[in-house]
Amino acid sequence: MGHLSNVLAGAAALAAVLVPEAAAQSCSGVTGRFQPRMGSGYRSSVLATGLRNPRHIVVDSAGNLLVAEGGSQGIRRLVLQDNGNIVCVSSNTQIASGSTNHGIALSGDGKTLFASNNAAVTAYSYDAATGQVGTGKQIVTGMAFQGTHPTRAIAVSKWSPDTILVARGSSSNIDTSTTTQTSARSMIKAFSISKGMQTAHSYNTGGEVLAWGLRNIVGMTEDPLFGGVWSVENQMDDLRLNGRDIHTDNPAERMSYHGVLNATENRYKGLNFGYPSCVPAWDPQNVGISGLLVGGLFKPDGVPSVAADECANNRMTGRLHFHAHTAPLDVKFNKNSTAAYIAFHGSWNRNPADGYRVTRVDFKDGQPVHAVTSKTAQVPVMENSNVGACPNSCFRPVGLDFDQKGRLFVSSDTSGEIYVIYGA
Template sequence: MMAPARLLGAALALAASAVGTAGAQTAQPELPPPQRGLLPSMRIAEPALWGERRPTVPPGWKIQAIATDMKVPRQSLVLPNGDILVAEGKGGGAPVLKPKDYIAGIIKARGNTAVKGGNQLTLLRDADGDGTYEGRWVYAKDLNAPYGLALVGNQLYVANQDELVRFEYVAGQTQAGAAPVSVTKLPSAVNHHWTKSLAADADGRYLYVGIGSNSNIGERGMAVEENRAVVWQIDARTGATRTFATGLRNPTALAFEPTSRQLWAVVNERDELGPDLVPDYLTSVREGAFYGWPYAYWGPNVDRRVQPQDEQKVQATVRPDVALPSHSAPLGLSFVPGGFAAPFAEGAFVGLHGSWNRDEPVGYKVIFVPFANGRPSGPAVDVVTGFQSEGKTMGRPVGVTVDPKGALIVADDLSNTLWRVTPAR
């Protein structure tokens, strides 16, 4: 019998021609002229219940809800014994600056769940391996909008919106044995972009945290942007921090590509330059590199709204690697481990949460970006779709996680569901 991971890869290979491209580009995209107006286009498809419907997956796959009625699931982590940890929470709360911010807040709220964030970690267990996660416990509570998760040995790291903490993890436990220990404080004043993404390097010496900007394009003043729009490197033992890369407006998910051990991120780019500008992106994160925010985008394309400009930084701006649809809001990133069948032996799943600032919505799906020799190698394909239908929105993907057993785990923070995608047998 084919191993589960290879079976999943084989199903992907069969499905690739059927699902079509997802809009991601590995070549340099053609950028339209900026479009400015009093208000950006704003449209959220009306939220609706799933009912008997389910997200759509490629031929040869199946999808099931393994947990429902969650409290705003964001990111998940598959533990070595197969248990799944889910971070649940809702953060932020930046004050409104202008009338358009107030209007945008109303529009965005219409497309989000009304459920209060759990501020907790939930543990799910499939004890008999039949795909039904019959065990469910609150592993840790009273956290502050937890988001990023990483396990290094027996140390479980959680990136809250204000602090990186750790628990001592014991295999099989259903509840943390003690209160979390602080590793380091994280920038949290204002918290316009509150999510703190997290990844650990291969030997667990360093942790990397993505910290989003405190504004769209610096309109709150650059003083509040200190240590924002960056990726931090944190010494796991001492908690010492340093800036690893800058100019990433909102790096919402981080992951290491397994063959090259290169750090990658998905980034939400700026608003109010039109429906097709600026592309969100998937990119390698190079030490010391500057990715443009707020002065420039997609290389040295100057954002004239930002004054005064910094010509030196504009010219130093690094172009991202893969363009994603503008305003598609990538929030999840997970690379496939080794052992998958061609042509999906290398690649990354990306969760696109979906737009709120376009007349024609984009995103609202999970895509796969193929890699070869540690680099993007072709157009993305759709993997999980159907979150919108006939002007209704049933779900919004956030975190995506690859289970080494051959499953894709998708957090949906609108219907508060955790989905599991596997090859049909």
């Protein structure tokens, strides 16, 4: 696959002015640590504080919010109630312990809860009305922590209800073993839920490769109307080319498309996205390769050798690209699939700091309205008022999910908070 360098430039970005949020109504006893700046048409409130490293989140069929707390802290259930023009928590209880460090998902019927830690994916029976959780059953195993990236993003398909997707990142910044699929790293695999409930799958030898050559996928989702699977990826740190440091603005983070799981023929299934040998450009001018465009793949220093034209002609690129080291950790669509919202956690590998925000990218007919080469696809939704204080004194978005009323919930791991965005 080429890097689609012939795609025409996209439409200009929608104008969106970030403004300090007016004094917002708050839930009783809940005081957020930070005052976000909100994009035009959006407002927010703080739903909960004092959580322990909240990572991915999911809204259940009864409208409760389930939160995976990092460090194997378990899963919490926040029962919600409307309070004027905001939503608040009426009860907050732990429903599973020691079960997760990042990923959480529900089956299409809402009756099975899935959680991941660095070693396994576990399934539980779940009653949304009572919050009762059954005994856990490991359905995917063999992913024990190996080095740099312990998260295991998961997503359950509604278009292919027996399928769970599981992402496993690289073991280091440049994981040379991932040039072959046998490493079972830097990839997304699809597994049968029903078969896993009978006998657990081994991540190393089981499942089907949906995509590989992806350094560290930390968020995945499925388009609710068109069925396409999308992922967001954290790319390489400390990049150098011909001995020159180009890491401040390269490589690009990216959002990639993986087709529709239940399609008769999915031409995107099994594609290699280039890592570790090929990385996408965010600032082509800084890279200095003639003809290179935003999202175009190139070979940096210190990676396994490839043929001269391999990056340009035989590896797939992302569908949209984002500022280097902004660390996208989750992506979710609104209910009519006109926009995808992305949580950028921010990275240690850039000075000045960047990321630490939630943005929107607009969609039409199942694809972004902007071109692959666009640098203006992001519309501001919520960001820190003082990004210079990050990462230690700001909120850091991680997980996203919508409820049936169109409210977007956002977790912040370092501050132990959950925010709600209205107007999405």
